[in-house]
Amino acid sequence: MKRIASLLMVLSLLLSVKVAVAEDEQEYAYYGFEPDIVTNYISNRKKLGFVKISVELMVSNPNDLVDLEHHDPLLRSAIVEILGNQAEDKVKSLAGREEIRRECFETVNRLIEQETGKATVVNLLFTKYLYD
Template identity: 60%
Template sequence: MGKWLLLLLTFVSAFNVNGTENQVLKNYAYYGLEPDIVTNYISSSKKRSFVRVNVELMVNDPQSLIELEHHDPLLRSTILEILGAQSEEQIKSMIGKESIRRECFEAVNRLLEQEVGERLVVNLLFTQYLYN
């Protein structure tokens, strides 16, 4: 349960026809994959090359955290595979990092759709991204 970070966010405001503001509450919750994901990547040099990533999964419903915890090993494995298949250029560039993040996001949601029948994750964040 220490992996769960719950945040109640009240960002979304909507205006009705009369121009008055209606508050729409969103209960976002975050699930952190712990420990950080560390893996080697494809490098053009002979030195040891690795990437270390801290991943947070954002969901709309705090109840989804139970499903994420249950499927944690599968999600972690998928992200590890994606990171390990990347080239040095992808790992080290800002555009590559964003491309990897989007690929991980899509892969995680595809797996969750297969396992639980719906796409639970609304965003995947790299809160720490280190490489050598």
């Protein structure tokens, strides 16, 4: 009886290790918006401020790239709207940039979930972030 119990413990341990390894072997893929996103933002000065960003969407399944490409205009429009509603101080600060990135991520995931039935975006990255 002890032998069976120890054999079951070893077997369950091996299965849990195999599951953990399988989770680490996910195939991440990235979808980049082309061309870069350029828009104006609310400026404290008399001239308009602008921001130019490169955005990469990270997904855990490469098959989801087709959905992102199909809904590119919707997602791009949402990001442009978010950026256009930001104050200059927020656009130019590191903490503000992170808040904007997080808001873009949440919005993109919500929109793609509405369109496809699943939230496929794991992360949203700003790979270029220029402002004036």
